[in-house]
Amino acid sequence: xxxxxxxxxxxxxxxxxxxxxxxxxxxxxxxxxxxxxxxxxxxxxxxxxxxxxxxxxxxxxxxxxxxxxxxxxxxxxxxxxxxxxxxxxxxxxxxxxxxxxxxxxxxxxxxxxxxxxxxxxxxxxxxxxxxxxxxxxxxxxxxxxxxxxxxxxxxxxxxxxxxxxxxxxxxxxxxxxxxxxxxxxxxxxxxxxxxxxxxxxxxxxxxxxxxxxxxxxxxxxxxxxxxxxxxxxxxxxxxxxxxxxxxxxxxxxxxxxxxxxxxxxxxxxxxxxxxxxxxxxxxxxxxxxxxxxxxxxxxxxxxxxxxxx
Amino acid sequence: xxxxxxxxxxxxxxxxxxxxxxxxxxxxxxxxxxxxxxxxxxxxxxxxxxxxxxxxxxxxxxxxxxxxxxxxxxxxxxxxxxxxxxxxxxxxxxxxxxxxxxxxxxxxxxxxxxxxxxxxxxxxxxxxxxxxxxxxxxxxxxxxxxxxxxxxxxxxxxxxxxxxxxxxxxxxxxxxxxxxxxxxxxxxxxxxxxxxxxxxxxxxxxxxxxxxxxxxxxxxxxxxxxxxxxxxxxxxxxxxxxxxxxxxxxxxxxxxxxxxxxxxxxxxxxxxxxxxxxxxxxxxxxxxxxxxxxxxxxxxxxxxxxxxxxxxxxxxxxxxxxxxxxxxxxxxxxxxxxxxxxxxxxxxxxxxxxxxxxxxxxxxxxxxxxxxxxxxxxxxxxxxxxxxxxxxxxxxxxxxxxxxxxxxxxxxxxxxxxxxxxxxxxxx
Numbered sequence: 245x246x247x248x249x250x251x252x253x254x255x256x257x258x259x260x261x262x263x264x265x266x267x268x269x270x271x272x273x274x275x276x277x278x279x280x281x282x283x284x285x286x287x288x289x290x291x292x293x294x295x296x297x298x299x300x301x302x303x304x305x306x307x308x309x310x311x312x313x314x315x316x317x318x319x320x321x322x323x324x325x326x327x328x329x330x331x332x333x334x335x336x337x338x339x340x341x342x343x344x345x346x347x348x349x350x351x352x353x354x355x356x357x358x359x360x361x362x363x364x365x366x367x368x369x370x371x372x373x374x375x376x377x378x379x380x381x382x383x384x385x386x387x388x389x390x391x392x393x394x395x396x397x398x399x400x401x402x403x404x405x406x407x408x409x410x411x412x413x414x415x416x417x418x419x420x421x422x423x424x425x426x427x428x429x430x431x432x433x434x435x436x437x438x439x440x441x442x443x444x445x446x447x448x449x450x451x452x453x454x455x456x457x458x459x460x461x462x463x464x465x466x467x468x469x470x471x472x473x474x475x476x477x478x479x480x481x482x483x484x485x486x487x488x489x490x491x492x493x494x495x496x497x498x499x500x501x502x503x504x505x506x507x508x509x510x511x512x513x514x515x516x517x518x519x520x521x522x523x524x525x526x527x528x529x530x531x532x533x534x535x536x537x538x539x540x541x542x543x544x545x546x547x548x549x550x551x552x553x
Numbered sequence: 554x555x556x557x558x559x560x561x562x563x564x565x566x567x568x569x570x571x572x573x574x575x576x577x578x579x580x581x582x583x584x585x586x587x588x589x590x591x592x593x594x595x596x597x598x599x600x601x602x603x604x605x606x607x608x609x610x611x612x613x614x615x616x617x618x619x620x621x622x623x624x625x626x627x628x629x630x631x632x633x634x635x636x637x638x639x640x641x642x643x644x645x646x647x648x649x650x651x652x653x654x655x656x657x658x659x660x661x662x663x664x665x666x667x668x669x670x671x672x673x674x675x676x677x678x679x680x681x682x683x684x685x686x687x688x689x690x691x692x693x694x695x696x697x698x699x700x701x702x703x704x705x706x707x708x709x710x711x712x713x714x715x716x717x718x719x720x721x722x723x724x725x726x727x728x729x730x731x732x733x734x735x736x737x738x739x740x741x742x743x744x745x746x747x748x749x750x751x752x753x754x755x756x757x758x759x760x761x762x763x764x765x766x767x768x769x770x771x772x773x774x775x776x777x778x779x780x781x782x783x784x785x786x787x788x789x790x791x792x793x794x795x796x797x798x799x800x801x802x803x804x805x806x807x808x809x810x811x812x813x814x815x816x817x818x819x820x821x822x823x824x825x826x827x828x829x830x831x832x833x834x835x836x837x838x839x840x841x842x843x844x845x846x847x848x849x850x851x852x853x854x855x856x857x858x859x860x861x862x863x864x865x866x867x868x869x870x871x872x873x874x875x876x877x878x879x880x881x882x883x884x885x886x887x888x889x890x891x892x893x894x895x896x897x898x899x900x901x902x903x904x905x906x907x908x909x910x911x912x913x914x915x916x917x918x919x920x921x922x923x924x925x926x927x928x929x930x931x932x933x934x935x936x937x938x939x940x941x942x943x944x945x946x947x948x949x950x951x952x953x954x955x956x957x958x959x960x961x962x963x964x965x966x967x968x969x970x971x972x973x974x975x976x977x978x979x980x981x
Contacts (some may be wrong), residue, residue, distance in 0.1 A: 300946075302637055302658050318979065321953060387801035407803050410961055494804040496746060498957035513626050515946040516654070 288529065295522035303518055312523035321510070322524065325502040328414050329531070332503065333482040335415070337475055339422045344429025344474065345467075349459065351430070352437045362434070366427040373424065377491025380420040381407065384492075410500040413493055417485075417501060420492055425481065429474045436470040437463065469546075476539045483532050504528045585614040587876035589863075590635075591646035592628040594620035597830055601896040608889060614879050615872075625940075641866035643873040644880055648695075648862045649941040653687035655864065661692035662865035664881055668694075671885045676903045678924065678933045680772075681860055684941070693864035694884045697899035699826040700920055701936040702757035702847030702857040708840065709817030710738045719845045723761055723790055726821070726848045730797050733820040742797040743819035745807030751956040752938025754794050757823045759787035760855045761848045764932040771951075772935055772942045774981070779974040788958065788966035794823075795959045808835070815841045823847060825859060825939070829916045830898035844916035846923040849932070856927035859939040860902065904928065950980035 263270075295313070298306045316322050347365055351358055368376065383389040386405040394402040406412035440463050448462045486505035493501045508528060512521030587609065593602045599620070606616040619642070621628040628646060635641050636659045647655060668674060668691045674682060677695065685693045704720070711717065713736040720726040730741035744750055760767040762783055769778035778784065799819065802810065808831050813819050815837050822828065829844060846854040863884060865877050883889050890901035895912040900921045908918045927933040935941040940948050954976045958969040 301654060302633060315979075319950075320976075381803060385801055385803055387799065405801070408800050492804075494747070496748075496804045496956070497960035499953055500957075500960070510949065513630060515949045516629070516651075516944070517946050 291522045291525050294518055295526045297519055299518040299522070301516045301518070308519070312519045313527070316507075316511070316520050316523045316527065319507075321499055321502055321507050322504070322527075324499055325504045325507045328501060328503055329483065332414055332418055332421075332485070333479060335418045336421045336482050337478045339418065340426045340429050340478055341471065341474060343422055343426035345433050347426065347430040348433035348437055351434055362431070365430055368424045369428050371424070373487040374491045376420055376424050377488045380416065380423075381492050384416050384419075407493065408497055410497050413497060413501045417489055417492055421482075421485070421488060424488075425478065429478070432470050432474055433467065436467045440466050472539070472542070476535065479535045480532060483528065483535070504531070583871045583875055585612075585875035585879045586870075586872040587614060587616060587644055587880050588642040588873065589616075589618045589644045589646075589880075590621060590628060590631055590642045591618070592621055592623060592625055593646070594622040596834075597897045601893050604892060604896060605883065605889065608883060608892070609876075609879065612879055612883070614876055636866075641868070643868050643877050644863050644865050646861065647693065647864040648860060649684060649935070649939075650944045651940065652684060652693045652862065652864055654944050656687055656692055660867040662867050662877055664691040664694065664865065667691075667878065667881045668885070671882065673885045673903075676905045678858065678904065678928045680933060680935055681858055681902070684860075684935070685862060693862050694881060695860040695862040695902040696884055697861050697890070697894050697897060698902055698924065699859045699899050700846070700856050700923065701753050701825045701859050701939055702760065702855065703824060703826050703828070703916075703920065704845045704847050705743075705814070705822040705824055705828060705832075706843040706845070707738075707743070707814050707817050707820055707822075708842060709815070710736075710741075710820035711843075713737050713817055714820070719843060720848055721852050722850045723758070723848045724850075727790075727793060730793075730821065734797070738820045739818050740797060740799040740813075741820040742794055743807070743810050743814040743822040744798045744802060745809065746802040746804045747806060748952050748956045749938045750807055751959040752952045753825070753936075754823055754959065755787065755791050755955045756857055756937045757847045758790040758794065759784060760857055760932075760934050762786050762790065762850050764849075764851075764855050764934060767934055771937050774943075774947075774977055776974070779977060780970060784973070785966050785970050788969040791955075791959060791969075792962070792966060795962070811835055811837070826900070826916070826920050827898060829914065833898075839914065839916075844919060846919065853930045853932060854923035854926045856924050856933045857936040858933055859936045859941055861899075900924065947977070947980045950976045 294303055296307060296309065297304060298308045351362060351365075355361075384404075384407040386392065386403075386408060391402060391404040394404070406416045444462055444466075445458065448458050453462065484505055485503055486509065489495060489501055489503050489506060495502045495506050504524065505528065508521050508524045510521075511517045511524055515521075589602075591602060593599050602618065602620075606618055609616045619631075621631045625646075625648075629651075632641070632645050632647070632655075641659055673694075681695055681698075685691060685695055704726075706719065710733050714729065714732040715736060716729055716732055718725070718729075720729050733741040744754070756767070756771070759771065763786075766778050766781055766783035769775040770781065770784055799810070807822070807824060807828070810819060811828075811832055812835075814822055815832075826844075832842060833839075846856070849855045863880070865881065868874060868877070885903075887901070887903055887906050890903055891906055891910075891912070893899075894901050894917070898914075898917065900908070900917055904921075904925055906921075908921050924933060937943065937948060937951060942948070943951070951973060954969065954972045958964050958972070964972070
């Protein structure tokens with residue numbers, strides 16, 4: 245062994261001292277990364293295990309197969325929640341995308357006070373979802389908010405009672421969520437717009453493209469990687485939405501605005517059915533993976549294509 | 554065998570004789586200590602448990618209360634964590650059938666001797682006693698009682714309806730609601746939009762229409778009673794109530810609308826006895842409203858019980874055991890129950906406490922009288938909406954159906970009955 249050590253030639257020294265020098269960097273990155281990954285993965289695995297046990301108030305071992313899953317899937321609560329998620333997820337992502345893009349394009353017109361406006365549009369993101377939910381629950385309340393205001397102005401037949409209408413209540417959550425996070429989409433799009441190659445724009449101008457054609461044919465096509473990022477981030481937010489609904493409608497009227505995260509919380513902590521709650525949580529994870537795995541695959545192929553090009 | 558007493562033996566013996574009483578005293582007089590967790594941290598609840606702690610300290614004990622503010626379920630999360638860590642509190646808040654469920658996951662203290670010594674069983678409503686002795690042994694003690702089906706009448710709404718009679722049956726109630734509507738009360742029923750609120754409307758209707766059927770269907774989950782004509786009538790009554798409520802309430806807490814109730818824009822409120830405390834805290838006077846037992850078609854009061862309780866978890870430490878004994882004695886003490894209920898606005902668990910004194914309100918006196926009557930007529934029942942009749946899983950499954958029924962006017966009473974019995978089957 246000593247031979248081997250002494251055999252290490254001088255050139256080895258700089259490599260070692262390089263590692264030592266960069267040790268703080270490695271520690272900075274890898275320790276938290278491993279810790280959080282281990283944390284996440286171990287708890288996810290544990291939840292998956294619990295979802296196959298007959299656990300109720302406390303975790304117990306045992307095996308019930310898929311019984312928790314079939315029980316959860318058979319409840320009206322879960323069915324309503326799943327349908328709502330499809331509706332809310334698609335509407336929210338689409339609307340916040342469109343609203344964010346429009347805001348970004350308008351702000352991109354080198355207008356005065358851009359910084360102030362940008363801050364205003366981005367600010368809702370700084371507000372907690374509980375606050376957003378509570379404020380909108382007052383605004384949308386027909387007896388106190390917008391409906392009453394318009395009626396007091398004289399339009400007495402005006403109706404805007406989505407909050408208490410079973411069929412429309414899910415849209416109030418879409419409205420509040422879009423209000424909250426279209427500023428975020430705007431910020432990303434704005435960054436994208438600003439990074440569009442100026443030569444490209446000049447070339448299009450020389451070719452005689454009007455502003456409309458310019459956006460449609462030249463600028464927007466360069467934004468689509470950002471669009472996909474925004475869609476994925478917003479989708480994972482939509483799937484895990486909890487606090488907003490809790491404050492705005494609390495799943496009501498009745499159970500009309502249930503979402504999967506609410507069902508998980510309800511099963512685990514209010515009904516004391518850990519096994520079923522874990523099964524619902526695993527179902528949520530599967531929905532999430534259905535969004536994230538295609539995204540990861542797309543990223544992978546994208547990178548490979550770039551390397552080959 | 555000859556016994557020889559040496560000086561040394563004598564010395565050792567007398568030293569032991571001298572030390573013995575001191576040793577015994579140390580054993581008997583270990584300072585009682587109690588670790589407690591509850592959700593009561595603020596308002597009248599916080600004040601009441603703090604006062605209880607003071608009494609505990611006056612008796613020479615060490616009071617270690619850890620409040621977990623928020624919903625009961627959050628307190629339960631803390632309790633679950635402590636039990637799983639093998640370190641349960643000596644005593645914790647818990648109520649209803651959850652006492653039986655939780656007592657299966659950790660050992661509890663047998664309180665039978667203490668309860669017998671205090672002669673407590675005779676003065677507790679039988680259904681309530683049963684909840685606190687799962688498996689036949691007392692392991693927990695009820696602390697205070699609320700009725701969930703009290704009827705609150707707005708004085709100003711009564712004036713608008715030109716009515717002065719307190720409704721006794723559901724027919725009286727419906728008649729008064731019609732009169733109020735005709736007299737210009739916009740919404741004859743004041744309400745909140747939370748799930749327990751909707752549940753309370755249903756249980757008040759069902760128990761008031763037929764206490765026996767309520768006991769069979771809701772408390773014993775009897776299949777026939779769950780599909781019987783009485784429960785259908787209850788769903789029909791709930792539909793009437795729902796039609797008189799403000800549809801704009803959304804998911805608000807009932808207290809949001811108390812001002813409109815007192816001002817006569819809303820007429821009647823079916824709420825728990827705790828609403829008295831909320832009304833008083835909001836600055837309204839006793840002249841603003843009337844409190845009476847909820848409607849009952851057989852005219853004898855029906856009492857839907859909601860009771861807070863303490864459960865005692867087994868600990869090996871002598872000081873904690875001494876603390877548990879002291880706590881149990883305090884909780885059963887009529888003077889302590891009087892002090893507690895006067896702070897929170899509830900009524901005592903003991904049916905033999907005299908409520909004539911100045912510290913009690915008319916509402917509390919009427920509630921206590923109703924409980925006595927209801928117990929005598931076997932009409933003291935356990936509340937569904939407040940987790941007394943069934944474990945949380947079953948309760949939530951049933952309340953989901955009820956709250957959807959209240960909000961969805963296209964469901965017929967028969968449809969409500971079918972959905973409810975399906976939900977019960979699925980949750981069994």
